[in-house]
Amino acid sequence: MTTLYALEGVQKTYTAKGREVRALKNVDLEIEQGDFVTIQGPTGGGKSTLLQLLGALDTPTKGAISIAGASLGAASAKDLGRLRAGEIGFVFQGFNLIPTLTAKENVAMGLEPLGLAKDERDARVAEALAHVGLSERADHLPTELSGGQQQRVAIARAIAKQPKVLLADEPTGNLDEHTRDEIMDLLERLNAEGLTLILVTHDSAVARRARRRLRLDHGTVTDITRR
Numbered sequence: 001m002t003t004l005y006a007l008e009g010v011q012k013t014y015t016a017k018g019r020e021v022r023a024l025k026n027v028d029l030e031i032e033q034g035d036f037v038t039i040q041g042p043t044g045g046g047k048s049t050l051l052q053l054l055g056a057l058d059t060p061t062k063g064a065i066s067i068a069g070a071s072l073g074a075a076s077a078k079d080l081g082r083l084r085a086g087e088i089g090f091v092f093q094g095f096n097l098i099p100t101l102t103a104k105e106n107v108a109m110g111l112e113p114l115g116l117a118k119d120e121r122d123a124r125v126a127e128a129l130a131h132v133g134l135s136e137r138a139d140h141l142p143t144e145l146s147g148g149q150q151q152r153v154a155i156a157r158a159i160a161k162q163p164k165v166l167l168a169d170e171p172t173g174n175l176d177e178h179t180r181d182e183i184m185d186l187l188e189r190l191n192a193e194g195l196t197l198i199l200v201t202h203d204s205a206v207a208r209r210a211r212r213r214l215r216l217d218h219g220t221v222t223d224i225t226r227r
């Protein structure tokens with residue numbers, strides 16, 4: 001399989017309250033195109049830091065990260081912005097929908113940085129909402145949708161970009177078990193269609209659904225299992 005992410009000797013250090021905090025310690029990691037990876041670990045263990053680095057939202061203190069063979073460290077700010085806009089999809093625990101916009105308008109907002117023609121943008125929005133089963137709710141505001149439906153809109157906004165990878169930070173954390181399972185069924189279907197999925201979760205029931213499970217504890221990554 002093709003390597004999507006390659007991390008070599010990645011360290012991330014912060015200064016907090018006058019002391020140095022090593023969020024990541026010499027992380028060596030490869031993630032293949034089309035893989036489904038979950039990351040677990042204690043609060044403060046470095047999970048969100050790792051996801052930010054994978055999303056080109058931050059840079060390591062030391063080490064190298066590449067995506068599809070392209071070094072993130074060597075990329076300009078403009079190139080990193082283009083990468084985030086078109087190649088990487090993000091989904092979070094908080095749905096981050098604009099309350100005054102409809103479902104289709106929220107999805108369309110995610111496409112603004114790509115500068116698409118209106119016909120293509122509208123087609124992508126309609127396709128993404130259909131993919132998550134919300135075509136009939138396209139004109140509804142977030143307050144008119146359930147929590148699970150709002151997360152589906154957030155997923156539609158991410159996949160409308162047609163990204164290489166979807167990074168999800170606790171995407172089921174605000175949902176009940178039944179809705180959690182529905183969202184995970186949807187994410188698994190997207191992964192089966194070829195989308196690389198990297199998901200941070202505290203929920204072991206979610207983590208067990210992945211082909212590959214990583215544990216991140218005090219900045220150190222351990223590969224728990226691959227199936």
